[in-house]
Amino acid sequence: MEQSNFYKKIEKMLEGDYKLLEASGYEKPTEIEKYAIYEAVLENYQGEKRRELAAACQCFYIFRKLHLLPDKQPESATLLGDYFFSRFSQCLIPIDSVKLIERFSDFLKEDSIKQTEIQGGFPKEHYIAFVKDISRQLEKTRRKSNGYGT
């Protein structure tokens, strides 16, 4: 029940963004792709702004996938990718975690360089593992600041 409500709320947050994606001729992420990301957050982080975190992670995923398509669709893929990056940052900033921003920045730097050197496609499994890890890290920080044991 909690999981289903959580997913519905994120879908509501991103409803307009998915419509924009579809109106531009792209498919929304599949249920499996979306829920893998939402689940990675839900299972590892219990604090405030979980929806924002899940939405940020989803927008970042779509941003990276689109920015691997500029040879096929230079105009729409580049522009929509930039849009999803702006949405990612809008969802991320209210979470107000310096460490989280640092981790995403490092991931993006590494991935940008990798894509120009190797062009291996977006590493989905590696990204899900990354989302789980940052969620766990946020949870650890939350528990520590609340005085719980780690």
Add this chain to the structure above:
Amino acid sequence: MDTVLRYEMKYRFNNEMLYGHVENSIKLMERMLMDMCGPSDISLGIELRRVLLSKGKRLRPTLAFLCYKMSGNPAYAIEPLMCMLELMHTASLIHDDVIDNAGERHGEKTIHKVHGNLMAVQCGDYLLAKAMEQLHIYRGTGINEAMSDISQQMCIGEIQQIRSLFSMKKQTKENYFLQVKRKTAFLMGGSCYSGALAGGADPLKAEILRQCGIEIGIAFQLKDDILDIKGEKAFGKPLNQDLKKGVFTLPLLLAMETSPSKEITLLAEKREKTQLDIKKIIQFISDCKGVEKTQQIINECSEKAIFLLKSLKDCPEKEILKELAKNLANRKI
């Protein structure tokens, strides 16, 4: 900072110390930017150094710096914010060049022309990652939220523009001004706003400076649109790119308002225009004084910007901002 603006600021004000302060911060920002370009032994790093060293005007960081100094109560360093603005702006230019398939920018070959679209897009993304690194400095100030909202607006502006290319029906004067604000003016306003906040300004002062920046941004873009029609060949920019791409700018829209013409509408909406088509449209704009009317609006924006500044305390930076508003509206570059 480009040569004309440097000349204006150094000699018009005869204020070597202030000129020195602005220039010093710009130089420090440029050194910081060089350190942000990534490893220097890979293509991405090499390209970013080439692009960041090219002759950009550094206008947005300059606006932020001036508003910072006008606020007089600095709570944060300004150079990281200047870097963030220049990184965001440069990333958007690199991506715009991919979207527009532009061959040159600031006299340099664009990254995608040299290395392909994927490299260019990833270079822009790398700069966005570096911009993110500065966010923690300005936590709780409202700057980060403002920047991400502006970034979204810029994307929406571009998306709307692409959706209405070659359509006189969709490209109304109202939509035009909305696009100008989203694509250009909001970031200039945001530069002023964020500089003011970093300088400790109260929300009212920061908002006044934001509005001033927006008026400057509108004037700047309108002038750019005039230059696309009437620019001088000496400046090396190919002319009439907007018309060729199906973007109808204010000189044409005002001309159509004066004298609606089915023939000109049909010509403008053609996706492949001949030289003769372009010549006819330019002549039409000239006959209806489209450029002169646009210049009038530019002057009004410039005056609005200066008027907004009247309520703020006098200081050398305020005078420079006023002169910047006038110079940008009259720029020949």
